[in-house]
Amino acid sequence: MFCTNTSSYLISDVAEKMVYKERLIGTHFFSPADITPLIEVVPSAYTSQERATEIMQFLQSVCKKPILLKREIEGFVANRLQSALAREAMSLVEKGIVTAEELDFIAKMSLGVRLANTGPLEQRDINGLDTHYAIVNYVYPTLENSTKPLTIHHAKIGANQFGMKSNQGFYDWSSIDKQQYLAQKEKTLIDIIKIVQ
Template sequence: MEKVIVIGAGIMGAALARHFLSPGHPVALIDPADTARAAATKAIGDTPGFVSSPSVDALGPDWQSCGFVIEAVPERLDLKRAVLGELSRHFGPETAIASNTSGLRAADLARDLSHPERFAIAHFFNPADIVPAVELVPAPQTSHETLDRWQALLEGSGKKVARLGADLPGFVANRLQHAMARECFHLIEAGVIDAEGLDTITRYALGVRLALSGPLMQRDLNGIDTHHAIASYLYPDLAADQTPPKLLDDKLAAGELGRKSGKGFYTWDERQERKAKRMQALLPEIIALARRIDMEEE
């Protein structure tokens, strides 16, 4: 099994380490902060093949021929570029390097890399060891061989890979998510519905279908002619704001940041926390149902 190095021992980095350890890859988790490494090591447990280290240099010669390195440091362009540049200088061109950025452009991240052809973005979704999808995004210089190598590693570890043909802001998932959120905020500000009612519609109508079919299969099931007829009169009335809505500005100003501050669209008391934990615990069951449909047709 190919060695995998993960840079950054935060929530995402620890989850990535758990994911690749599961099928048997040796994994080294790198972070200069002792506290971060200790917390990640505790979360991962005593797993064969796992190593944690404060630096790549401290790993030793056995890891110099590592096949894959994934950067998962905080979402700052300057920091990511510095880390990726150091990795590019440290490892030879045979090592494929990826960033787990949520939306930074691949072209910006790869700008100063030596051997930029072996760089790509592998956008995992939180929790990275549970959610199957990964967006694989090329930089302008990324080679097809690099994309093929990453796709083979990811699919071999159990991921569902969506290989993008272009490097665009937000990739695909965040563009879809923000397009839907923009309409949600518009409807709340217009007094059409409140947050709880909107989530009820999304969860019990759209959500239950999207988990099993996806929006384009739904168009086939409903009829493309029907969708076209509705789109003809509905599209002009949809939100088209070019800046974040006042609703978000007001919450930001009030310090209502969601779970992290105790209040957002919901009040995060003990009951709400229990509900969130139950939701996360059920994720594997929902994913298993979606996978079962695919497996039955293979």
């Protein structure tokens, strides 16, 4: 058995030059890997069912919560959801609707707390699929649908603003104690996971 922790690449592409392609499977851990229980298990076009079953059993035995995807897709599931949300978030900031700080506050205080307790499709059922259908007919046409990085994202990369690692991104990280900041984020994440498990 050979596992890759890639978060986006197709497992079949990774396996392409391997001799025993059927032994490779994707096990996408989420950062921080020692805390976050979810692991996306992604079989390639070559992965044997036996290997998929083995890795699922192993991950469950070490108290992880693996989900076996039915087939591979670029970005898997979580990163596709995260990418769609990030694209819309950047678009709203780029259009001057809100600042980065305001957007993050809105996301944390609405979607963040809700998603910790209720998944997006579960929420649609609670609200009513008919209600949601009426809303999306109005909203979907206005959502960001660019297939390339947005101008705001491209500009930050061009200015070497990579986020925390360069001390500048959507936020100024230069005066932040990054170790303390990340330690607090991990503590909060642990508390949330304890509540929602």
